Amino acid sequence: MNNKEKVLEIIKRLDSRYPNVKTALNFNTALDLLVATILSAQTTDVNVNRVTENLFKKYRTARDYANVSIEELENDIKSINFYKNKAKYIKNLAKELIEKFNGEVPKKMDELVTLPGVGRKTANIVLWNAFGINEGVAVDTHVKRISKLLGLTKNTDPDKIEQDLMEITPREYWGKLSHLLIMLGREICKAKAPQHKICPLNDICPSSGI
Structure with a gap:
């Protein structure tokens, strides 16, 4: 064989x-999944889902993440490993989504990997689970x-x-x-x-x- x-x-x-x-991460939108996948680095999906249960009720758009203070976002995800770095990634990512993609998560690999904190692994997870795209x-x-x-x-x-x-x-x-x-x-x-x-x-x- x-x-x-x-x-x-x-x-x-x-x-x-x-x-x-499918992914064990809970999400409603492609933005949810993108954020959850960034949070999941070096921690468990269970822990991420526990945090995002309230996070995704509070932050529904890229603008919500972009406009919040870094201190408040850090506090919202503080039970996650490396939460300070991840909060920076998420805020910068949100700003890039607004500036380059009209606030929407792009559906192309070469565009996704330009975002802060997003490599091929994260991009592949988002593309397949949120959009059904095999890249x-x-x-x-x-x-x-x-x-x-x-x-x-x-x-x-x-x-x-x-x-x-x-x-x-x-x-x-x-x-x-x-x-x-x-x-x-x-x-x-x-x-x-x-x-x-x-x-x-x-x-x-x-x-x-x-």
């Missing part, structure tokens, strides 16, 4: 286990680790891993693949204690015997 065949089998099996997979594969720590364990890549750099996965995966599955691997990483293929015996990919994973 080559890697193109393997990735299709992986998607088939994981899609059966995790139907209708790439969001590579987080789970995707990075599991794609290597499965033998789908030998790289360690997220951008190179993304390119490897895009080359072997049909475009319509790019967004879904990321979230399927994330679900597997959270439930079964945990970094410290992978549960090989109950893993649905056991027989096609080179690391299953380790």
Whole structure:
């Protein structure tokens, strides 16, 4: 089985286990998701959802974020790791959205990654979950680790891993693949204690015997 065949089998099996997979971050709008994804760096989605439950009621537009004082925004997200830096990203991002995109979240990768605090991972998450657009594969720590364990890549750099996965995966599955691997990483293929015996990919994973 080559890697193109393997990735299709992986998607088939994981899609059966995790139907209708999507981001675990709660959101109503593309702006909500963009903010939530920035907040999610180096913290849990559960913690982010706890904070954004009230945050998204208070801030509904890019102008709301742009006009609030940095101190007030920091206070609203202070339970999040690195909240001071993230508050700066969000305020600057909001100003850029107003100045360059009429306050709307752009639907193009090359435009999204010009925004403060937004890299390809964040852009991919927003594009697929908010707009249904497949521009790439969001590579987080789970995707990075599991794609290597499965033998789908030998790289360690997220951008190179993304390119490897895009080359072997049909475009319509790019967004879904990321979230399927994330679900597997959270439930079964945990970094410290992978549960090989109950893993649905056991027989096609080179690391299953380790």
